[in-house]
Amino acid sequence: MATAGGGSGADPGSRGLLRLLSFCVLLAGLCRGNSVERKIYIPLNKTAPCVRLLNATHQIGCQSSISGDTGVIHVVEKEEDLQWVLTDGPNPPYMVLLESKHFTRDLMEKLKGRTSRIAGLAVSLTKPSPASGFSPSVQCPNDGFGVYSNSYGPEFAHCREIQWNSLGNGLAYEDFSFPIFLLEDENETKVIKQETFDYIGSSRMVYDMEKGKFPVQLENVDSFVELGQVALRTSLELLMHTDPVSQKNESVRNQVEDLLATLEKSGAGVPAVILRRPNQSQPLPPSSLQRFLRARNISGVVLADHPGAFHNKYYQSIYDTAENINVSYPEWLSPEEDLNFVTDTAKALADVATVLGRALYELAGGTNFSDTVQADPQTVTRLLYGFLIKANNSWFQSILRQDLRSYLGDGPLQHYIAVSSPTNTTYVVQYALANLTGTVVNLTREQCQDPSKVPSENKDLYEYSWVQGPLHSNETDRLPRCVRSTARLARALSPAFELSQWSSTEYSTWTESRWKDIRARIFLIASKELELITLTVGFGILIFSLIVTYCINAKADVLFIAPREPGAVSY
Numbered sequence: 001m002a003t004a005g006g007g008s009g010a011d012p013g014s015r016g017l018l019r020l021l022s023f024c025v026l027l028a029g030l031c032r033g034n035s036v037e038r039k040i041y042i043p044l045n046k047t048a049p050c051v052r053l054l055n056a057t058h059q060i061g062c063q064s065s066i067s068g069d070t071g072v073i074h075v076v077e078k079e080e081d082l083q084w085v086l087t088d089g090p091n092p093p094y095m096v097l098l099e100s101k102h103f104t105r106d107l108m109e110k111l112k113g114r115t116s117r118i119a120g121l122a123v124s125l126t127k128p129s130p131a132s133g134f135s136p137s138v139q140c141p142n143d144g145f146g147v148y149s150n151s152y153g154p155e156f157a158h159c160r161e162i163q164w165n166s167l168g169n170g171l172a173y174e175d176f177s178f179p180i181f182l183l184e185d186e187n188e189t190k191v192i193k194q195e196t197f198d199y200i201g202s203s204r205m206v207y208d209m210e211k212g213k214f215p216v217q218l219e220n221v222d223s224f225v226e227l228g229q230v231a232l233r234t235s236l237e238l239l240m241h242t243d244p245v246s247q248k249n250e251s252v253r254n255q256v257e258d259l260l261a262t263l264e265k266s267g268a269g270v271p272a273v274i275l276r277r278p279n280q281s282q283p284l285p286p287s288s289l290q291r292f293l294r295a296r297n298i299s300g301v302v303l304a305d306h307p308g309a310f311h312n313k314y315y316q317s318i319y320d321t322a323e324n325i326n327v328s329y330p331e332w333l334s335p336e337e338d339l340n341f342v343t344d345t346a347k348a349l350a351d352v353a354t355v356l357g358r359a360l361y362e363l364a365g366g367t368n369f370s371d372t373v374q375a376d377p378q379t380v381t382r383l384l385y386g387f388l389i390k391a392n393n394s395w396f397q398s399i400l401r402q403d404l405r406s407y408l409g410d411g412p413l414q415h416y417i418a419v420s421s422p423t424n425t426t427y428v429v430q431y432a433l434a435n436l437t438g439t440v441v442n443l444t445r446e447q448c449q450d451p452s453k454v455p456s457e458n459k460d461l462y463e464y465s466w467v468q469g470p471l472h473s474n475e476t477d478r479l480p481r482c483v484r485s486t487a488r489l490a491r492a493l494s495p496a497f498e499l500s501q502w503s504s505t506e507y508s509t510w511t512e513s514r515w516k517d518i519r520a521r522i523f524l525i526a527s528k529e530l531e532l533i534t535l536t537v538g539f540g541i542l543i544f545s546l547i548v549t550y551c552i553n554a555k556a557d558v559l560f561i562a563p564r565e566p567g568a569v570s571y
Helices: 012-030 035-040 079-088 105-112 200-210 250-267 289-295 335-340 344-363 377-388 394-399 402-407 424-437 445-449 495-499 528-554
Strands: 041-044 072-076 094-099 118-125 180-184 223-227 237-241 274-276 299-304 439-441 463-467 481-485 520-523
Touching (some): 072 079, 237 250, 377 424, 424 481, 445 463
Antiparallel strands (some): 041 520
8 A cells, every 4th residue: 555645844943933933022012112212201290380371461471382392401500501501502492400499580581581592491399498588479469459559558559668578589470481390309299389369269259248149248247357477486476467547447446456455365365475566557468358458448457477578488489388387297207196296386376276266256256255265286287287298198088078088199288279170278178177167967978968858957058068087996997977067168260250351450360371281201312423323333234234145145055955855655
């Protein structure tokens, strides 16, 4: 019997080559194809950008090109290094990187004058804070929107009497045609971004009171007590600022005297606070009281730690942080222990709160003045820790709704005013006030979310919130509860937008320009010399490869022996 056989089976060497190629493809997928990109690009994820702001008369802030701005990074370690950026450097535009200690008005004016050579500015936040102080605000905050004008106390208008923020350099109110980013040395940013937009909140409240859109009417406000800057007392003194112009009216003057006397009486039992009256001819510092005085003569006082110019050397700046008011904690304490550690600043602020609380008790009709009215330093220290150090702590978690927990981060809360919605700080303040002034009521979750179904509750009078509550004894589950309070949110939208008075000088009209994406990144590019070398070497390798390929192809019959074709096999 004979058979004939033939075949075209795969060569073992070819199968091995296929396995090798498959393994390489799989390995490339596992190693991620963007590894080269990640080596070239360094994203700056947590930066604080400068944005464009506009009001009725001015345009301030920063802007970038539609497609973004790109420039060669140049580090400015001293002012002399600017010469390279402004004139000598051969490859403009430049992205200037400088430490915050060099971020001065003089330097920014130089950059502003040569915008064609500037692609942008990155400011590295360094510590400690400059001892001489730094404030990007103006020397006369909220000028033009307070009570003093050419028709009301003209001698005090435009801060003629006192420059309240004497260290203000006005950088925040300048217009720059290039982007500016703030970053920290380790690509982290712990910045309290805060602005004041010409009494926008208090002006809206007064407007709503006048129009009957606020629960309290303006004529029902008997007196006004406001807390200004009170954390930087250099001594035990606390100043009681009043308006000298409104006191020309005898009735108002008598009411102010009664108000001051009540405050002095309440402070008599607190040795750590000495209330003092500044010069009677001195104007009010920047305060919400000024907006109320524009609408109606009212008795009022502003409590502050400064007799004249601000003690705060970092007013509205990146350095106006916990360190500025001497809030610090022992290094060996855990975050939970820090939350409950009573600092000296908390004790001092609690003393001020005690004085204010006792005065308000009597002003509200308390007949028997009691020394038992006492502010709790523990509560004050928790507030300081939550707002200035770490928002994501056990106390803030317990007083918020479950859906608001994501607003709490591992750093300070965001204080920058949002364009059309409340910020996380607004919600936390509301729920902190509700927790401290409200009452826990025995309602289920459904009843708390819709108290109109409970006959004994009044949804129009109270605000009801179903909060997470404190931790259970097992330290894993929480004990949720319903809190009833009178703490509510009020709109801070300028009345000028509602009235369509875009050029109004009565109400501020700040707005933020539109933007799609704000980000910054650093990337590496080769120098011209390296690019030329790379091109030359690559071209040489190409020529060499062509020569080798030609030689191998020419000698293929010698170098490669064709495999023997299988023949017929017989048995």
